[in-house]
Amino acid sequence: MLNIENLHVTVAGREVLKGINLSIEAGKVHAIMGPNGSGKSTLSYVLAGREGYDITGGKVAFMGQDLLQMAPEDRASAGLFLAFQYPVEIPGVSTTTFLKTAINALRKKRGEKELEPVQFLKLQKEKLTQLGMDPEMLKRGVNVGFSGGEKKRNEVLQMAMLEPKLAILDETDSGLDIDALKTVAEGVNNLRSPTRSFLIITHYQRLLNYIKPDVVHVLARGKIQKTGGPELALLLEEQGYAGFYGDGEAA
């Protein structure tokens, strides 16, 4: 599904990713853990196609396509979804309108018919109920005045509606209380399927108690320092990241 080979990325003249190799198969859940400043968010933004990153080497294949050559909206229609660490506010545009625009834009790009308003509302209501969200939220401007928990739930709602092939969750657990964390995790677990993959980026092991990863990677100093099973996350929780800085450099 996703194949990253020797990816190098520079931000404002500083090399942040120094040769990432990562391969995710269909149906698998991968977690990337790492300390602050290790390049976790850079990786998620580069995969989604945000501007402002210089890709100085390597390649990324997604569903057999050269991902780095694609516009962000084309990556989305190919099935890539990013749940933002800091979801953006769009005043005056209701969440419903936003979702409808997005879903129909994706369908159009894929050569599918736009959803009838009734079909759309039915789908939205279904997903909303699953996530235990307040329908009132849909009428408000996208993320405007939302609490931290509401914003993250809104990301999961969008993910559920847009049904991506690969969902990247960028620190979706940050700022969530335990109840919100459980709901968000449940939302993700409901979406797990043999054809859908996840890349979960997190600082803490906590989220991984609720979403069981197949593979855990440790990212530090712009490189993947270690890869293992779920037990690696537990080890990190105990010992911290201190042992993973590699190259003998200090943190």
Place this chain on the structure above:
Amino acid sequence: MPISNETLQTVQSLGQKYAAGFITDIESDLAPKGLNEEIVRFISAKKGEPQWLLDLRLQAYRHWLTMPEPQWSKVSFPTIDYQDAFYYAAPKSASKLKNLNELDPKLLETYKKLGIPLREQEMLAGVAVDAVFDSVSIVTTFRENLRKAGVIFCPISEAVQKYPELVKKYMGSVVPYTDNKHACLNIAVFTDGTFVYIPEGVRCPMELSTYFRINEAKTGQFERTLIVAEKGSYVSYLEGCSAPQRDENQMHAAVVELIAMDDAEIKYSTIQNWYPGDEEGKGGIYNFVTKRGICKGARSKISWTQVETGSAITWKYPSCILQGNDSIGEFYSVALTNHYQQADTGTKMIHLGKNTKSRIISKGISAGKSNNTYRGLVRVSSKAKQARNYTQCDSLLIGKTCGAHTVPYIENKNPTAIIEHEASTSKIGADQLFYCRQRGISQEEAVTLIVNGFCREVLQHLPMEFAVEAQKLVAISLEGSVG
């Protein structure tokens, strides 16, 4: 995070897409070029006008010669050569029509292309249309139905003949010819426009609208609209405008007067889509318009809603004189400028009566190298006890080369008045665009979505039929903007 050059180029390459920019090839009856007393007499004679109106025109013309150009607005343009234009242009075939079947098919086609199918409109939508082409009104639909309700809806030149007492009484009563240079020129050379009269207690059974089209080259359009709403009546009126793409600047200097008696309500909406000029700022309409309403009666209400996307220069301040006690004035505005457009627009709320209320919501969007100014006056006279005003001005900037300006004037002579003013300026962020694009929404669609969200408070005041139209227009006007 700055917007990359690539993004700028993508959006710019969308180019100019002014859909109403075509020219109708039709033979016109033109007045000799230039402006002098003879032209004023020529226009009056063309219309077969009574002496009092000719006298008024001549009086205005002589006064106009002495008036200075308004200098206080934040727009700049070369001095206008008033002699290098035609002041009267009418399709030859359009005179003395009995019904639509006699209308030149080219004209029918023109309006169809503009999305105002005069025939279909008559059958389908609940909207009556007065179609003004260059200097004359060519068709007014639904007149019979309206007449049954007692509503008069006709070209103003016809009203001069048929209802001289009403026209004489109200024309110039809200905007006197001495008001400003553009309004003064208008009365000297106005050629047509719309007259609406709603009798006491009548709720106008349908939306009324006028569609103004400038077609002929080097021609100015000077129309007048006069709406009188008697006690307890209600009317919703909409005005639309467009013009062909031409390299020269053309002038549109209209005057609109509204009069609302006790408990009457007038809702006046404008979708202004005059040709804005090209990407280099060449051509386009100079839109110098004076619009003013008076809430003469107690508890009367006048509400202006405008969506201004066109014109090279917009100079326009739809205003309310709140004379009746407990009367209400409202102004909802979206002004969008792109490329080299200049807009200086806003309102004046003049509180004279007790417990009068006014509300101003202005949304300015600037893109390209354009300049967008909100200019608004709130004046509370010493007798206007408990007057109340709320003003909100929001500006949205797209790109780095445009300008947004807010110039509020507040004059309060009554200590019981409550006046509030809020203003904000924001930018379409790269983060907002990226968020939309990550969800599959293209760059252009994302800009439209964000801008429409920004304008929502205003657009929702438009009649349903036009709100959708306005959203599309916002989208089109932003094409070629800086994303």
